[in-house]
Amino acid sequence: MVVSDARAGSEFRVLRVTLGKEVGKRLADMGFTEGAEGQVVRSGFRLGGAFRGPFQVRIRGYDILLRRSEAAGIEIEVGS
Amino acid sequence: MSFDARGAVPVRPLRIALAGNPNAGKTSLFNALTGAHRKVGNYPGVTVEKREGSRFRNGREYVFIDLPGIYSLTAYSIDEVVARDFLLDERPDLIIDVLDSTNLERNLYLCLQFQELGIPVVGALNMSDEAEAKGITVDEKALSALLGLTMAKTVGTKGSGIEGLLDLVDRAVAGWVKASGPALPRSIRYGDEIEARIEPIEAAIAADPLFAARFPPRWMAVKLIEKDADARERLSGHRDAAGVEALAASAVAWIEKHYARDAEIVVSERRYGYIRGAAREAISRFGKPDFSLTEAIDAIIMNRFLALPIFAAILWGVFQLTFKLGAYPMGWLESAFAWLGGAATSALPAGILRSLVVEGIIGGVGSVFSFVPLIVILFFLLSVLEDVGYMSRAAFATDRLLHSFGLHGQSVFPLMLGFGCSVPAIMAARTLKSPRDRIATILAIPFMSCGAKLPVYVLLSAAFFPKNPGAVVMLVYAIGVSLSLASAWVLSKTALRGDPTPFVMELPPYRAPTLSGLLWHVGEKTQSYVKKAGTVILASAILVWAITSFPVYRPAPGLADSGTRAEAAMEQSFAGRIGKFIEPAFKPLGFDWKIGVATVTGFTAKEVIVSTLGVLYKVRGGEGAGSSGLRAALAADPVFSPLVAFVLMLFTLIIPPCFAALATIRAELGWKWLGFSVAFMLILGWGLGVAVYQVGSLLALAAPLAAGGAA
Structure with a gap:
């Protein structure tokens, strides 16, 4: 599963970031590394299929906004 | 010392x-x-x-x-x-x-x-x-x-x-x-296996003592493992750059094979792991802060349906408050400058010096300074929003919308600042990570109608649309926002094509702003506007005065009427000659040489258009937008009609804003983009102006005010 598929409110553990070079490194710098625990606070608002706003994700004690394209590059496992 | x-x-x-x-x-x-x-x-x-x-x-x-x-x-x-x-x-x-x-x-x-x-x-x-x-x-x-x-x-x-x-x-x-000595700083260890790969790189870097004195070997070695492009560039100054790079490449290859992921990711993981270890010992409640207050507010502010309407309402509120509150100090400043002009008139003997001081300096700079309160209030309100933490919420609310125009959620703050003054707005665009987003945002900012353009709209809409001046001004602002988005869209499809850039942005918890912090922000942003008024506008006010006052006109005998004489003097002056020379270019817009001169001097700064018109129409006293004398003089001129006035507003909106803004674009993006931006604005402004005037004329909207009545 990836962050953009997760329901708002679900808690997760990061498996890996599949995004290339700069963005992948930036997400790792911001705390998305293997095993990091987080929560999808808010999933982007939707107007039709493609028109979807950013995600709000809580990781390492702070909140971060991600677009769907970045959120789709973070593999997670959702906790029970 | x-x-x-x-x-x-x-x-x-x-x-x-x-x-x-x-x-x-x-x-x-x-x-x-x-x-x-x-x-x-x-x-x-x-x-x-x-x-x-x-x-x-x-x-x-x-x-x-x-x-x-x-x-x-x-x-x-x-x-x-x-x-x-x-x-x-x-x-x-x-x-x-x-x-x-x-x-x-x-x-x-x-x-x-x-x-x-x-x-x-x-x-x-x-x-x-x-x-x-x-x-x-x-x-x-x-x-x-x-x-x-x-x-x-x-x-x-x-x-x-x-x-x-x-x-x-x-x-x-x-x-x-x-x-002293390089061994002293204690820094993170990345684990024995990785350290065994970093150490030879460090040693190889240290083998060039001159290089090692400039770049710490440890830092350099780690950055090379992280595949940092800038570090690799700096490495080219090393005596044995190729050798070091080969060592780094083999270390990266080993790490990636061993850990089955990118080396730079492994480095990040190790750092976070190290922090976890240290923090577990020294910090209680680590990583589980309380979000309840922020969360309660965000449940409304960031609600998926309400976020965008709330953003629009806040923007509208900021404008209302700015103009309502700003009207008072603006009035005071206007009367202060009028008083100053009067005092200088009575203190100085009639002649060139008095004309320079009263009409040139006090009139020109005064009309600009009257707008400082508006800008200060606008910047204060925007700084409150920024310091409270609302701007990231605004980015959240607008990113999807701005993204479809090739901009970025983070463009929203620079664009909003653009309503005040383009100079700090263009500077604020530096928070955008990708050069493409930054260029698109900076090139879109001048279309966000800045405070300096407002006096032009206020003057013209009051003179030619007396029934509904506010609505006309709002219309021009709306056209500005649309052009700003449209130009960003066009750029993102042509000159700035590429993959969408990432949107990774911290969402800070709400914080109460401190007064000292707010004043600091406001001071910083206002400074650039006041500096502009003090330098560019002072110089251009003097220049405008000079080209309209020289060469000194010697009235031909027989021209008794003083109005005709003033007009003839103006046509004789350098300004008149320049205006006549460029008149053909402005004809298709419905402009005569006077409007031409005003827009040319307006190149230095848009407020100058108002003061130039004041000088050209020989309206004495306070040349602020509120002066009814200039309004009446414009309305009486047969060249002007509501259509021409509207085209002039449109033209003012679109053509390059001011020297200070252009200098800032050059400093941020270089000559190439400055040239592009200026050409783009000129062609669009002229083209759109001509289109509106010609179509309007065909629809017979060009009748002068006296004959056709207010539109």
Whole structure:
């Protein structure tokens, strides 16, 4: 599963970031590394299929906004 | 330069870089450290503001340099490049790492990278009061011992903990001098296997002592493992760059094979792992801060249906408040300048000097300064939104919309500043990470109608649309916003094509703004506008006065009527001749030579259009937009019609805003983009103006006001 598929409110553990070079490194710098625990606070608002706003994700004690394209590059496992 | 107690040996001022994550309270700590002793400059080559301030203590001078807030020492954004170049190239004596005590986990990530730079680091555990209120206790002694750097608790907004922090600075510097040598700084270990690969690289780098003196080998080695492009570029100055690079490449290959993921990711993981270990021992309630208040507000502000309407409502409220509140001080300033003009008229003998002072300087600069209150209020309200933390919410609300026009959620703040003054707005675009987003945003900003264009709209709409002047002004603003989005869209489909850039942005918790912080922000942003009024506009006011006053007109005998004489004098002047010369270019817009001259002088700054028209129509006294004399004179001129007035507003909206804004675009993007932007604005302004005028004329809207009545 990836962050953009997760329901708002679900808690997760990061498996890996599949995004290339700069963005992948930036997400790792911001705390998305293997095993990091987080929560999808808010999933982007939707107007039709493609028109979807950013995600709000809580990781390492702070909140971060991600677009769907970045959120789709973070593999997670959702906790029970 | 200060002297020690014996007065003999001068003690060199200590140069201290203040660095840390955004939203860690760096600015308030800087203010608490430096008091009033500070100055604002720019980092070389970029217009990122460089704040410097100093403090004297026990006979020693401390010079603090406030670095931009960053998350990591990569070269991801301009802010990071600036911070990193400063640390590497200027090598300050010490780094104070300002850490947000409520969120040490991510803040320490940057701290670990500072420790690798071979510069002593002292940690300021800032916002410690907020952390305690949230029930987070930090054992700074234990944390210091674990991480190998000293730390003191501070509260920047209250100015507490400053002395303790400076004691640590003194000790760190003294200890550093005594122990000197590259072995001293304790920094993170990445684990035996990775260390075994880093060490040979370090040794190879250190083999060129000249290079190693400039770039710390440890830092360089780690950055090469992280595949940092900027570090690789700097490596080209090494005696054996190829050898070092080969070592680094094999280390990267080994790590990636062994850990089955990118080496730069492994490095990040190790850093976070190291922080976890240290934090578990020294911090209670680590990583589980309380979000309840922020969450309660965000449930409404960031609601998926309400976020965008709330943003629009806030923007509307900001404008209403700005214009309602600003009307009073604007009136006072206008009457003050009118009084000043009157006083100068009676104090000076009639002649060229009086004409220069009253009509040129006081009239020209006065009409601009009257708008300072509007700008101050607008910037104050926007700074409140910024300091409270609303701007990231605005980015959340607008990103999807702006993204479809090729912009970025973070473009929203620069674009909003653009309603005040393009200069700080263009500078604010530096927070955008990708050059493409930055260029698109900067090129879109001039279409956000700035405060200087407002007097032109107010004058013309009051004169030619007396029934509904407000609606016409709103229409012009709306056209500006549409053009701004449209031009960004066109650019993103043509000159700036490429993959969408990432949107990764921190969402800080809400914080109460401090008055000193707000005043600082407002002062900084207003400064550029006032500076413009004091320099560009003063010079252009004098120039406009000169070209309309010279050569001195000698009336031909027989021309008795003073109105005709003034008109003839104007046509005779340099301004008149320039106007006549360029008139053919303005004809298709319905402009005569007078409007032509006004728009040409308006190139320096848009407010100048109003004052030039005032001079051209020989309206004496306060030339502010409120003056009814100029309005009547314009309405009486058969050249003008509601259509021409509207075209002039449109033209004013679109053509390049002012010299100061152009200079800022050049500083941010270089000559090439400046040329592109100017050409784009001129062609669009002229083309659209001609289209509207010609179509309007066909529909017979060009009748002068007297005959056709107000539209």
